[in-house]
Amino acid sequence: MTTLKQRSHNRTPLAMMYIGAGLTAIAALFAFIDQSTTTVLADHIKASYPGYEPGAIGAAIAAYLAILSTHGSDIGAAVACTRREGGAARAPAR
Structure with a gap:
């Protein structure tokens, strides 16, 4: 039987994943x-790296967006898997 304390403990990591x-x-x-x-x-990249040409700045922004979007989709997949399994993964009891 699941107690209220266990259920609220299971929801905290899930809530953190949704916030992230x-x-x-x-x-x-x-x-x-x-x-x-x-x-x-x-402008920030241009100020930080004055030697970058406009094409390199565009490539840096594209790489940043690709990495951020991939990271976001990974979080979304983790949340979906957690929801499908009915709770957050926990360390085994000692």
Whole structure:
């Protein structure tokens, strides 16, 4: 029988995964919007690496977006697997 304490303990990691997935989505969305509007990210890269040419800056932003999107989809897959199995993975009891 599952007690209330065990259920709330199982929900905490799941809630953290949802929060992480949401924050990753917001960060990726900001970068996509920034690329087509204010270019703050491109300006930051240009200021940090003055030797970069415009093509290299575009490639750096594309790589950042690809890595962030992949990381976000990995989190989403972990949340989906956890939900399908009915709870968060736990360490074995000692």
